[in-house]
Every structure is written in C-alpha cells, then in structure tokens.
Amino acid sequence: MTTSTTSPNTISPNPTDTTAPRSTTPIRKILVANRGEIARRVFRTCRDLGIATVAVYSDDDAQSLFVLEADESVPLGGSTPAESYLGGDLVIEAALRTGADAIHPGYGFLSENPDFARACAEAGIAFIGPGVRAIELMGSKLAARELMENAGVPVLPGKDLTGVPEADIPGIADAIGWPVLVKASHGGGGRGMRVVRDPDELLEAIASARREAGAAFGNDTVFLEHYVDDPRHVEIQIFGDTHGTVVHLNERECSIQRRHQKILEESPSVALDADLRARMGEAAVLAGAALDYVGAGTVEFLLGPDGRFFFLEVNTRLQVEHPVTELVTGLDLVRLQVEVAEGAPLPAALASGAPLRGHAVEARLYAEDPANGFLPQAGTLHTFEIPGLPGIRVDTGVAAGDLISPHYDPMIAKVIASGENRAEATARLAQALRRSRIHGIATNRALLVAILEEEAYGRGEISTHYLEQHTPEALLGSVPEERIRLAALTAALAAAHASRAQARALATIPSGFRSNPSLPQSRSYATADGREIEVEYSFGRSPLFRVDGEPVDARLLAVTDVAGNEAVVDLLVDGVRRRIRTTVRPATQTLKPEPGRVVVDLPEESVLLTEVPRFPDPSAHVRAGSLTAPMPGTVVRVETEIGAQVTKGDVLLVMEAMKMEHAIRASADGTVVDLPVSVGTAVDNGQLLIVVEDPADAAAEGQETAS
Structure with a gap:
C-alpha cells in the first residue's frame, strides 16, 4: 500500500518538523556514527555512489576493518559506548572537522536519539533518518502504543507502571491477562524485557527489567503488556520521502529469537498469503503516515496463531536484517536512504508495490555459547573463514586476529543466503555455515545449522517460542x-x-x-x-x-x-x-x-x-566450589556474604557484560567461604568470584592435607 499527497488517507509531513532531512543538494561526504559491519555496509553504498566516507572509532576499534576502509577517520577515545559512540557531541565535532555534510547513524547507539538528530540539524548536517518528531514518538513504546491505537493500528492491552504502587501491580496484571510481558519503554534488543507467568515473580521481574533498562538506555520506565503465547514476529519494512509518500517493501519473518533478540530472519514469511500481506502492509503504512515518516523504518507486529496481528513498535532506523529485503526486492536500502535524505522522491515504481522475488534467509552469527544460556563470549577470533558459495552474502566487521570486545554487541557477522525458494535458500545458508571455520571463541554456528536443518523449521512451523520448544540442548545433541x-x-x-x-x-x-x-x-x-x-x-x-x-x-x-x-x-x-x-x-x-x-x-x-599434559601443573588446581567469571564484566549486585548458607541454584551475585545481566548461581549446597569481589569490581574471564564450600569436600581436602 502507498499513501501520497493525492490520497485521501494521506497525512502530509508536519510543517513544523524542520529537522526532517530535506537537503536539496547532493550529499558529498557521509560520516557513519557506528562501528563494525553496519559501518562497512554503509561505506559500500557510498563507494558505489561516489560519496566520501568518514569513520569514528573507540580505542578498542582503532585497527578494525571499518576504520581502515574509510576515507578518513576520527578517534573518539575510550572503550565503552558511553565514552565513544554514544557521545553525540564528539560525533558532530568529528563531522564538522572533516567537512561531512551528512551523518548515517546505522542501528543502535545514536540511531534513535532525537536529541542527536536535532543537534545534527542545528549544526547544518543532514541526519540520514526520520525527523525528530517520529523518533521522539517512537522512542517511548508507551507513546507509540497510544499513537498507533488512535491511527487504527491494532495494539495489545497494556499499562504504564510509572508511579503505580507495588500493591496495585498484581491487579493490573490480572486485568491485562496472564502471561504478561514486562517491557522497557525505551530501547530495544530484548534488554529490559521479562516474560512473567508466575504472579510471585512479577515484582522481581519488574525490578530487574528496570535495572537493565536504566543501564542500557538511561531510562528505567517499564510497562506491562499482555503476552501472546506462540506468536510469530513479523515486521514490515516501510519507506517515506519528504514529499508525503509512504510505502511498504513487504515483510520479514523474525520469529526465531533468543532473549527476545532475533537470530534468523527471512523474507517472505510462509505465514502470509497475499491478503494478509496486504492488510499488514496497510497497517504499517498507516503507522508511517501517522508519524509523517521519512526514510527507512520498520513496523513490528505480533502475528497470532489465529491470524490476528498486533502492533509492537516502530524502529526508526535501518534494521540489522535489512539484507533479506534487499535480496528479494533488488533494492539497495542504504542508497534509498541517501536519496531520500537528499530530498529525492521515492521511485514511482514502488507506488504499485515492491517486487518480491525468490527467498532470502539471514543468520546472525554471535560470539556466544548456546549450551550455556547463550552466554556472550569475548576474546581473540583466531580463525574466521566463511566460504563464498553461490547465493551467499556475508556482512561482517571482523577478520581473523581481531579481538571481540566485551564492550559491544556480540554479533560478529550476518550470513545471508538467497535462492529461488525457501528450501534452496535455507540449504545454501546451512552449507555455508557448516563449512565455515571459526576458532578462538564459542559461537552459535552449530545451533544455526541445526535450526536450518530441523524438520519443523523446514515446514515453516515456527514462533517466538521456537527455542523453548526446540531447546539448544535438543537441537545440538552430542557429537557422535x-x-x-x-x-x-x-x-x-x-x-x-x-x-x-x-x-x-x-x-x-x-x-x-x-x-x-x-x-x-x-x-x-x-x-x-x-x-x-x-x-x-x-x-x-x-x-x-x-x-x-x-x-x-x-x-x-x-x-x-x-x-x-x-x-x-x-x-x-x-x-x-x-x-x-x-x-x-x-x-x-x-x-x-x-x-x-x-x-x-x-x-x-x-x-x-x-x-592432556603428561605432567600436570600443580598450580592449575582449582579449589573445589570455586565460581569464576564466565566472561569479562562488572559486578553489579552481590546477594550473599561470607558465612552464608546457600542452596544449589541460588543467585549469589550478578554481573553485567555486553549490555546484559548475568546471574552467578550456586552450583551446589554449601557455605560461602570466600568472596573476593564487591559491587563495581571489574572482572576478567575466569577470575574467581566466590567459593562455596561443601562440608564433605572440605573434610576430604583436610584428610588429604593431613596425610
């Protein structure tokens, strides 16, 4: 569906929103306010268009591929996002220093920060994204829900918890309907989200979500929303221009997720026929029109087993999974972003609907351990080889020898396959992943292959609960x-x-x-x-x-x-x-x-x-009951003390690493006899956190010492 200034359903761009990109001159130089594969992706289109490129980088990224590929680069300093990529003033200063006339924010970091978009406009720099109004409205999921409901887009029952007394929260959850989802109003990527089925766990889930959201987004506002069991996650790519036109570019199926974060995306979705695709596309365009949307955006929906769909959110940026749309439509979405930012209208051909040819599937290759709760990994990537097979596209920001930093998202590559149909695309993707060589850190490669070759996935029988119904342990099994x-x-x-x-x-x-x-x-x-x-x-x-x-x-x-x-x-x-x-x-x-x-x-x-060494090193002996850090991070909570009696499974302390909280639990019943860390301690991988002594082990060790 398309809305335009000649349609009775059109909402023209807000004339007071002067920060929407309306450049009337060609863009000559683009600074990418991001890192890794998305920076390289934008640079690739810039080279095709003859546009000069500028990278900004943290201390950790000084030798990264995206920095070396840019025409110019500016160091931001620091290692953490707060010290570098989230410094909007530093980024704008870099753009002014290098003479960049536009900034592409990629995704994450500053991409959905309205203050940054406004600051770009004030500095005379084109922001390659929507106007400030759209970002502000969609920056709060609560405001987004209200706007979409008024625009006629179906939404789920929900309630803002700001200022609500704890005593009233269980009643609100009952009214919404169990199960419920605790959801951060700002941010995304699965952070600040908790599914709650047991009323006794509700208040702790809210407190945990608030802490995580506050740390990740600087805003701990959360709300409750009814949780739909066994839904699909289907999103519609939209595009708007400065002439009042909003179109949709078909859907992406993003149901295979862990921790509410996508790991496999594809287009088209096997769950959509022509009628449902048209209805969801129409709802997405209504959402875009209500926002006077300019540039690339994504309207996300939950699709229930009964065919009803509900608004989730609008991502006011380019999505990680945009390559699958590019492969089935033949469009370069980054190029469209640049042309719209220059003030050009969308291609007239899109008014009658975007093409949909063949099938495409994207796998997100993460540095994480699926067999250990998807624990993120950090370390040196000693070998990194993905074969260049027919129909395979690889978007990555790393190479062999690079260090996977604990400060950033653990995604190391996107491997995308296209084919004439779904079976061909998934087979190609599985083959490419199977033949890849990735050493030095644990990854989810084997899990991705197992999913792609699993029978239910092959039949298209998937939902956001897929990895609960087909656990990593069951999918991976044991090596023969x-x-x-x-x-x-x-x-x-x-x-x-x-x-x-x-x-x-x-x-x-x-x-x-x-x-x-x-x-x-x-x-x-x-x-x-x-x-x-x-x-x-x-x-x-x-x-x-x-x-x-x-x-x-x-x-x-x-x-x-x-x-x-x-x-x-x-x-x-x-x-x-x-x-x-x-x-x-x-x-x-x-x-x-x-x-x-x-x-x-x-x-x-x-x-x-x-x-196994022939002569073991006695110093390598680890004291029984020792719990060590599974990765570099920071201790954010300590739930026990020396002398405390603990039970297997108890949460003893909580670490924060790679933007997520990780609970360290007792592996057995016993007594806490050593606790060398405290809140705020920065720990390395393998560093001792706590020792829980089993009385039987202590007695045995005493006898061994005595003998």
Whole structure:
C-alpha cells in the first residue's frame, strides 16, 4: 500500500518538523556514527555512489576493518559506548572537522536519539533518518502504543507502571491477562524485557527489567503488556520521502529469537498469503503516515496463531536484517536512504508495490555459547573463514586476529543466503555455515545449522517460542562418538607431525618410526564434556593406530602444513579418504592464551579438544566450589556474604557484560567461604568470584592435607 499527497488517507509531513532531512543538494561526504559491519555496509553504498566516507572509532576499534576502509577517520577515545559512540557531541565535532555534510547513524547507539538528530540539524548536517518528531514518538513504546491505537493500528492491552504502587501491580496484571510481558519503554534488543507467568515473580521481574533498562538506555520506565503465547514476529519494512509518500517493501519473518533478540530472519514469511500481506502492509503504512515518516523504518507486529496481528513498535532506523529485503526486492536500502535524505522522491515504481522475488534467509552469527544460556563470549577470533558459495552474502566487521570486545554487541557477522525458494535458500545458508571455520571463541554456528536443518523449521512451523520448544540442548545433541574418535586421531597425527618437524635431526622420518617393532607413542585429549581419549600410533614396518585401546583401520597419506599452527591431515579411515584441517594449540576461548587446545574441522562440524599434559601443573588446581567469571564484566549486585548458607541454584551475585545481566548461581549446597569481589569490581574471564564450600569436600581436602 502507498499513501501520497493525492490520497485521501494521506497525512502530509508536519510543517513544523524542520529537522526532517530535506537537503536539496547532493550529499558529498557521509560520516557513519557506528562501528563494525553496519559501518562497512554503509561505506559500500557510498563507494558505489561516489560519496566520501568518514569513520569514528573507540580505542578498542582503532585497527578494525571499518576504520581502515574509510576515507578518513576520527578517534573518539575510550572503550565503552558511553565514552565513544554514544557521545553525540564528539560525533558532530568529528563531522564538522572533516567537512561531512551528512551523518548515517546505522542501528543502535545514536540511531534513535532525537536529541542527536536535532543537534545534527542545528549544526547544518543532514541526519540520514526520520525527523525528530517520529523518533521522539517512537522512542517511548508507551507513546507509540497510544499513537498507533488512535491511527487504527491494532495494539495489545497494556499499562504504564510509572508511579503505580507495588500493591496495585498484581491487579493490573490480572486485568491485562496472564502471561504478561514486562517491557522497557525505551530501547530495544530484548534488554529490559521479562516474560512473567508466575504472579510471585512479577515484582522481581519488574525490578530487574528496570535495572537493565536504566543501564542500557538511561531510562528505567517499564510497562506491562499482555503476552501472546506462540506468536510469530513479523515486521514490515516501510519507506517515506519528504514529499508525503509512504510505502511498504513487504515483510520479514523474525520469529526465531533468543532473549527476545532475533537470530534468523527471512523474507517472505510462509505465514502470509497475499491478503494478509496486504492488510499488514496497510497497517504499517498507516503507522508511517501517522508519524509523517521519512526514510527507512520498520513496523513490528505480533502475528497470532489465529491470524490476528498486533502492533509492537516502530524502529526508526535501518534494521540489522535489512539484507533479506534487499535480496528479494533488488533494492539497495542504504542508497534509498541517501536519496531520500537528499530530498529525492521515492521511485514511482514502488507506488504499485515492491517486487518480491525468490527467498532470502539471514543468520546472525554471535560470539556466544548456546549450551550455556547463550552466554556472550569475548576474546581473540583466531580463525574466521566463511566460504563464498553461490547465493551467499556475508556482512561482517571482523577478520581473523581481531579481538571481540566485551564492550559491544556480540554479533560478529550476518550470513545471508538467497535462492529461488525457501528450501534452496535455507540449504545454501546451512552449507555455508557448516563449512565455515571459526576458532578462538564459542559461537552459535552449530545451533544455526541445526535450526536450518530441523524438520519443523523446514515446514515453516515456527514462533517466538521456537527455542523453548526446540531447546539448544535438543537441537545440538552430542557429537557422535565416531566423530570424536576421528577428531582425536587426527589431532594426534597433526601434533606428531608438528613435533617431528621441529626435530634437529632426521626430520623427514615420521614421528614414532622404529626400525624394529616397539611400543607405540600416545597422546591423550579431553573432550568438551571432560572425557579423556587416548590415541596410540606408530609408523614402523606395520603402522598401528588405536583409539582408547581399539584398533583403527587407518592409513596416513600425508600431513601438510598450511600456515602457522594449521595443518591438513590426509587420512584414509575404514576405506574413506578425508582431508581434515586442524589448528594445533590455538589460544582458548578467553582473553588469556593457554596452550593445549586443538580444533579439528571435520566436514560435519568442528570438534574442540584439549591435550592432556603428561605432567600436570600443580598450580592449575582449582579449589573445589570455586565460581569464576564466565566472561569479562562488572559486578553489579552481590546477594550473599561470607558465612552464608546457600542452596544449589541460588543467585549469589550478578554481573553485567555486553549490555546484559548475568546471574552467578550456586552450583551446589554449601557455605560461602570466600568472596573476593564487591559491587563495581571489574572482572576478567575466569577470575574467581566466590567459593562455596561443601562440608564433605572440605573434610576430604583436610584428610588429604593431613596425610
């Protein structure tokens, strides 16, 4: 649907909103007030248009790809967002210093900050986004709900909790209808949101959401909203120009989420037929018209199992998932943003509807551990290779050797696949992810592949509860035993080759070779679940290979060094030849390198093994009951004290890292005997936080010491 100045349904741009971008001259230089992949994405279109580019960067990002690719760059200083990318005055000063006549905010940071958009206008710099009025109205989800309801867009029952006494809140929740969603009025990305099903947990959920929202957005206003069970999350891309035209560019299905944050998006949605697409598009255009919308925006809806849809919010910026729309429409959305900011009208062809060709799916590749509550990861990305297969697009801001900082969002890349239909696009995406090599930090790559190949997903039977119905544990399962055995054998042979290559004499003789029969050499590896595997091998007249004491029908054809600590093992096992790439002794998934890790890239998946030292270091012993920091962060709450009796599962303290709160819980019943941190303590990955002593363990340790 389209509204225009000739339509009776048109709401013309607010004549008092002088901050809407209405440049009448071409933009010559754009500063991107962002970082990583979105900065590189904007620069790519700028190069196509012949527009000069400027990057701003924090101390952590000084050597990042987006900085090196920009024509000019300006350091902002600091490491945290507050010290750098959220400094609107610093960004505008950088634009003035470099002569940039426009600022593109990307997404996050300053992209939905009305004060920043206003400051750009006052400085004579075009803000590539909507006008201040639209940002202000949509910056508060409460104000957005009211405006949309008045515009005829369906909304869910809800209630602002500002100034409401705690005693009245349970009654409000009852009136709204259980379950309820505690939702931050400002911000997004799943922060400041809590689903509550048990009335006894409501007040704590509100308090936690307020703390998280205040820390992330500087505003702790929250409200309650009825929570729709098993809905889809479907959003409509809208575009408006300064001539009063608002159009929609079809939908994106964004139902696969964790922590209310999307990890898979696609277009078109299998849940929408032509009629529903038209009705949702019409509602989205009504929302845009009510805002006098200019530029790229997204109207998000919940789509119930019964086909009814409800307004969620308007994101007044370009979305992370915009590539799927680009691939099915053939449009460059960043180019449209720039042209609209220059005052050009939207292409006349869009008035009759955007094209919809084929299918596209985007996977967000995150530095996180799905098997451990999606805990974000920080550290060095030692290997980062995504194959350039047909129909694959990769948007990323990192390269091998980069440090994934704890200060920013943990997304490291977007991998997008397109095809003639959904099955082809998802198969291409799964293949690209499966064949990727990513070492040094844990990622959600294996989970993404498992989802893409899961039967219910293949049938399109998805909702925002997908990862509750198909848990990461169930999707990932355990690595088949035969793969672990093959990985251990490969790791041992690669390590033997590396050891022999370092020999001072007779380096061409295979490791373990004897002219007379002798005992084989051996190496042991620990799996991710702590199990130990022994590999034995010899290269005498009758080569021998055993894994955990069982013979393996194997023949080593060659080991070829690739680069640094990487090698390719050419191995024939049970009559099947494989060329398996290994990375020997890379740094671990922490900021502190530790030797002894091996990544074996099998065709199906990567297997991480830890070499068991022949002579263990006594200093590596960790005191029983120790709880350590799972990642770098800051302690924001301590819920216990030395001498306290705790029960397994109790929250002992809370850390804040990568914009999220992470609870540290007791792993067993016991007594708190050590608490070396306090509120405000900055901790590194693996740093001791607390020790909970089990009386039985203490007694056993005492006996061992006495003996």
